[in-house]
Amino acid sequence: YGAHRQQNIFKFAARPEILGRIAMKSILRLPAVLALLAILPAAPVRADSPLGKQMGKMKSANRDLKAALEAPSDARKPEYLALVAKLRAAAVASKELTPRKAAEIPAGDRDKFLEEYRKAMDDLVALTDELQQSIAEGKWEDANEQMALIKQAQREGHEEFRSDDD
Numbered sequence: 001y002g003a004h005r006q007q008n009i010f011k012f013a014a015r016p017e018i019l020g021r022i023a024m025k026s027i028l029r030l031p032a033v034l035a036l037l038a039i040l041p042a043a044p045v046r047a048d049s050p051l052g053k054q055m056g057k058m059k060s061a062n063r064d065l066k067a068a069l070e071a072p073s074d075a076r077k078p079e080y081l082a083l084v085a086k087l088r089a090a091a092v093a094s095k096e097l098t099p100r101k102a103a104e105i106p107a108g109d110r111d112k113f114l115e116e117y118r119k120a121m122d123d124l125v126a127l128t129d130e131l132q133q134s135i136a137e138g139k140w141e142d143a144n145e146q147m148a149l150i151k152q153a154q155r156e157g158h159e160e161f162r163s164d165d166d
Contacts, residue, residue, distance in 0.1 A: 095121035
């Protein structure tokens with residue numbers, strides 16, 4: 001096997017035009033590989049923090065609930081209500097935690113930042129309560145509108161309270 005491999009190497013060395021094309025293809029691929037490495041995150045940042053775990057629970061419940069409400073069924077109300085309860089519990093738990101971004105805020109503004117964060121989490125809890133009521137009453141259109149409001153609150157909350165490192 002080794003002697004055969006050496007012969008193949010010498011075959012390319014004897015034909016520089018082939019070796020040049022192989023090298024050129026490798027060089028042309030390099031920027032694409034580097035670009036992919038630059039845009040792909042290595043791993044979620046701080047997903048194992050207490051707040052990260054609660055946010056993960058909210059994300060999971062929200063995703064499952066959104067999919068379920070695309071074609072809602074009265075027979076599956078208990079399942080939907082359990083997902084809303086999971087979402088709400090994670091929001092309540094998150095309210096008591098401190099976002100990493102708080103450490104980036106000047107000390108004089110930190111209390112105001114945390115107050116705004118907790119108010120945003122209270123608003124999210126209120127939205128989940130409204131969602132729970134709509135599902136319990138079988139008002140599917142209202143439930144989907146509230147899911148859209150929850151998604152909007154998520155976007156705005158992440159923009160305002162999430163650290164650039166997260």
